[in-house]
Amino acid sequence: VNFDLDTDQRDAAAAAREFFGEQASPSAAREALEGGGPLRPGRKALADVGFLGITVAEDAGGAGRGLLDLAVVAEQGGAVLAGPSLVTAARAAVLLADVPELAAQLADGSSAFAVVDGSPDGSHPSVDAADATTFLALDGRSLVVGEGVATPGTPLDATRGLASVRLTSRRVLVEDAGELWARARQAGAVIMAAEDLGAADRAVALGVAYAKEREAFGRTIGSYQAVKHMLVDAWVGVDQLRSLVWWAAWAADSAPGELALAAAAAKAQAASAFERAAETLIQVHGGIGFTWEHDAHLYWRRAKVDRLLLGDEAEHLDTVARLAVAGALGA
Amino acid sequence: VDFDDTPDEAAYRAHVRQLLAEHEGELLRSQPGKEAPDARQQEAELRRTQRVLAEAGLVGVTWPRAHGGQGGTLVQQAIVQQELARARVPALINHIGIGMCGPTVIGHGTEDQKRRYLARLLRADDVWCQLFSEPASGSDLAALRTTAVRDGQDWVVNGQKVWTTLAQVADYGILLTRTDPSRPKHAGLTMFVVDMHAPGVTVRPLRQMSGGSGFNEVFFDDVRIPDSERLGEPGEGWRVALTTLMNERVAIGGAGSDIGLPVEILAAHARERLPRLEPERQVLARQAVGRAVVASLATRYTGYRRFTVLSQGGVPGPEASAGKLAGTAAGRLVADAGVRLLGDDAVYAQTADGDDTWARSQAGMPGIAIAGGTDQVLRNILGERVLGLPPEPRSDKSEPFSGAAR
Numbered sequence: 059v060n061f062d063l064d065t066d067q068r069d070a071a072a073a074a075r076e077f078f079g080e081q082a083s084p085s086a087a088r089e090a091l092e093g094g095g096p097l098r099p100g101r102k103a104l105a106d107v108g109f110l111g112i113t114v115a116e117d118a119g120g121a122g123r124g125l126l127d128l129a130v131v132a133e134q135g136g137a138v139l140a141g142p143s144l145v146t147a148a149r150a151a152v153l154l155a156d157v158p159e160l161a162a163q164l165a166d167g168s169s170a171f172a173v174v175d176g177s178p179d180g181s182h183p184s185v186d187a188a189d190a191t192t193f194l195a196l197d198g199r200s201l202v203v204g205e206g207v208a209t210p211g212t213p214l215d216a217t218r219g220l221a222s223v224r225l226t227s228r229r230v231l232v233e234d235a236g237e238l239w240a241r242a243r244q245a246g247a248v249i250m251a252a253e254d255l256g257a258a259d260r261a262v263a264l265g266v267a268y269a270k271e272r273e274a275f276g277r278t279i280g281s282y283q284a285v286k287h288m289l290v291d292a293w294v295g296v297d298q299l300r301s302l303v304w305w306a307a308w309a310a311d312s313a314p315g316e317l318a319l320a321a322a323a324a325k326a327q328a329a330s331a332f333e334r335a336a337e338t339l340i341q342v343h344g345g346i347g348f349t350w351e352h353d354a355h356l357y358w359r360r361a362k363v364d365r366l367l368l369g370d371e372a373e374h375l376d377t378v379a380r381l382a383v384a385g386a387l388g389a
Numbered sequence: 390v391d392f393d394d395t396p397d398e399a400a401y402r403a404h405v406r407q408l409l410a411e412h413e414g415e416l417l418r419s420q421p422g423k424e425a426p427d428a429r430q431q432e433a434e435l436r437r438t439q440r441v442l443a444e445a446g447l448v449g450v451t452w453p454r455a456h457g458g459q460g461g462t463l464v465q466q467a468i469v470q471q472e473l474a475r476a477r478v479p480a481l482i483n484h485i486g487i488g489m490c491g492p493t494v495i496g497h498g499t500e501d502q503k504r505r506y507l508a509r510l511l512r513a514d515d516v517w518c519q520l521f522s523e524p525a526s527g528s529d530l531a532a533l534r535t536t537a538v539r540d541g542q543d544w545v546v547n548g549q550k551v552w553t554t555l556a557q558v559a560d561y562g563i564l565l566t567r568t569d570p571s572r573p574k575h576a577g578l579t580m581f582v583v584d585m586h587a588p589g590v591t592v593r594p595l596r597q598m599s600g601g602s603g604f605n606e607v608f609f610d611d612v613r614i615p616d617s618e619r620l621g622e623p624g625e626g627w628r629v630a631l632t633t634l635m636n637e638r639v640a641i642g643g644a645g646s647d648i649g650l651p652v653e654i655l656a657a658h659a660r661e662r663l664p665r666l667e668p669e670r671q672v673l674a675r676q677a678v679g680r681a682v683v684a685s686l687a688t689r690y691t692g693y694r695r696f697t698v699l700s701q702g703g704v705p706g707p708e709a710s711a712g713k714l715a716g717t718a719a720g721r722l723v724a725d726a727g728v729r730l731l732g733d734d735a736v737y738a739q740t741a742d743g744d745d746t747w748a749r750s751q752a753g754m755p756g757i758a759i760a761g762g763t764d765q766v767l768r769n770i771l772g773e774r775v776l777g778l779p780p781e782p783r784s785d786k787s788e789p790f791s792g793a794a795r
């Protein structure tokens with residue numbers, strides 16, 4: 059058994075950590091929320107560094123790598139609340155696997171894609187739709203591409219670029235695309251869980267750092283078991299989430315039969331573990347954690363939004379149970 | 390990432406499987422979901438099973454060859470555990486001796502003690518128990534009050550131990566005592582090997598809330614132990630005990646094995662029971678099943694990550710405590726989902742057709758959250774040693790034990 063990242067993946071994670079550390083930050087997320095400041099790093103920078111094409115085939119201008127390679131990068135973006143999301147890149151790369159000219163536009167950033175959930179005549183709020191120009195949607199059983207009108211709501215977390223979309227043109231790319239669509243959505247759920255992993259991990263680290271520094275009643279608050287145990291429970295949830303994200307991302311490439319179960323398990327765990335980490339971050343900080351200036355609420359906003367996107371915890375738990383009952387665990 | 394064995398691991402696994410197949414008829418088997426064999430009622434079969442496995446080279450895999458072990462790796466040990474579980478061989482009767490007492494003798498015993506005890510322990514010629522916890526010292530083990538007083542060439546022991554697994558069948562135990570109450574609590578302790586058949590040793594089984602009697606109270610009334618049975622120097626007992634406790638962590642936190650019933654048993658149970666529930670209850674039951682499956686898989690795959698560290702030659706760190714903490718939580722969710730699937734039968738100790746699998750699993754979980762490090766002690770370990778948070782200030786570490794703070 060070797061359930062660990064390889065050297066290339068570790069190097070890629072380190073490089074991504076550096077890139078996102080320079081190009082994005084919770085402050086940028088706050089500015090986007092306050093005055094509609096730009097998403098950081100933004101589509102162009104993500105395309106230029108090659109992150110949008112990690113899972114796009116090489117002959118379409120991508121890197122032709124696996125979902126785990128994208129997941130380790132996405133985790134680093136999540137840590138600093140980067141936008142737009144690599145979820146869109148993951149889903150679109152699956153949907154456009156047999157449409158190389160569009161896949162090339164995804165990888166090089168020449169088209170701004172969004173994948174639309176729900177009806178193309180009026181969709182659910184969809185990730186990164188607000189500033190997209192090219193929309194992928196499921197129209198009946200067909201995968202379609204087209205232009206559209208995006209209507210954003212008042213953002214709870216501005217970094218997700220959520221908007222409802224009505225397609226104004228549509229061209230069929232794949233007939234009978236139900237299975238393809240489901241697989242793309244599973245890949246998207248895995249990458250969202252990876253971004254949530256990075257964000258939750260950072261939230262726990264920020265909480266731990268403050269608990270080592272802040273004093274009350276004559277000693278450091280991290281020495282009180284009430285505070286310590288809260289942080290430990292959040293950390294355990296994150297550590298377990300990492301295992302499920304790696305498993306699910308690995309399954310997408312190497313054990314496709316396990317992807318549906320693993321993706322649902324990872325997304326369900328992401329919803330609860332990230333939410334717990336963000337709530338804990340605020341609670342450990344006390345009053346300062348409830349202020350607008352502090353970064354804690356930016357992680358909290360991301361957690362409250364992500365837990366409902368691409369299926370909420372209850373939906374994924376139901377999927378896990380149905381698959382397990384149908385024999386997905388083996389035996 | 391690769392979930393398959395390395396060629397070396399695969400070869401060793403095949404070797405283990407072949408040995409188990411060769412000795413199939415001589416080994417006790419347990420039924421999935423049924424009660425584990427009772428140490429008292431099936432003592433002879435359990436001792437024989439371990440002896441057969443020992444002679445095949447499958448006991449004490451990581452022990453040095455000089456002491457009857459195989460000189461193998463932690464990964465080989467884990468492979469043997471997995472294959473024994475797969476073959477439904479119940480836990481070895483001497484699992485406490487192999488996991489904790491033996492390594493303590495290896496670490497701190499005299500050559501004479503090692504020669505007399507270790508090979509017999511591996512063959513279950515002698516069964517061992519660990520005499521640590523007392524009525525007034527559980528998590529705070531160093532607060533123990535059982536005394537040993539020097540008298541010529543002997544020590545005379547008085548006091549009481551409790552929660553002692555296997556004491557009812559044990560031949561020997563490692564016994565932690567207080568030999569100098571004038572020293573601070575950790576400094577006045579001494580460890581011994583005690584003959585459980587010696588005059589003055591009384592074992593009384595304790596009935597657990599789940600109905601079984603796996604552990605015991607042990608009373609010591611003027612029990613004489615020769616000084617040659619001391620493990621380590623007088624006053625060094627805490628250091629010796631830490632060897633035992635570190636080995637206990639490895640034994641429990643090792644490779645992410647399931648705590649409670651495996652989730653595959655839950656899935657099969659749900660397949661049978663879900664259709665019998667009313668439709669609106671099925672929705673709720675699936676939520677419970679889904680939550681239990683996610684928690685179990687998360688614990689299992691986290692175990693694979695720990696196992697990978699061992700596989701690459703590392704040693705288990707304090708993160709291993711997270712395996713027991715999360716595994717216990719997952720075990721509770723599995724048991725709870727299993728019970729809920731029983732519908733109206735969920736409020737009874739067994740189903741109408743006499744099956745108590747889920748009720749028994751449910752009743753076992755509170756004990757698992759206490760044994761081998763309570764959930765709260767594990768959270769302290771993780772908070773202090775993994776997250777680096779400061780410990781609670783303590784006043785009991787420096788004063789004489791006979792003084793005020795205990």
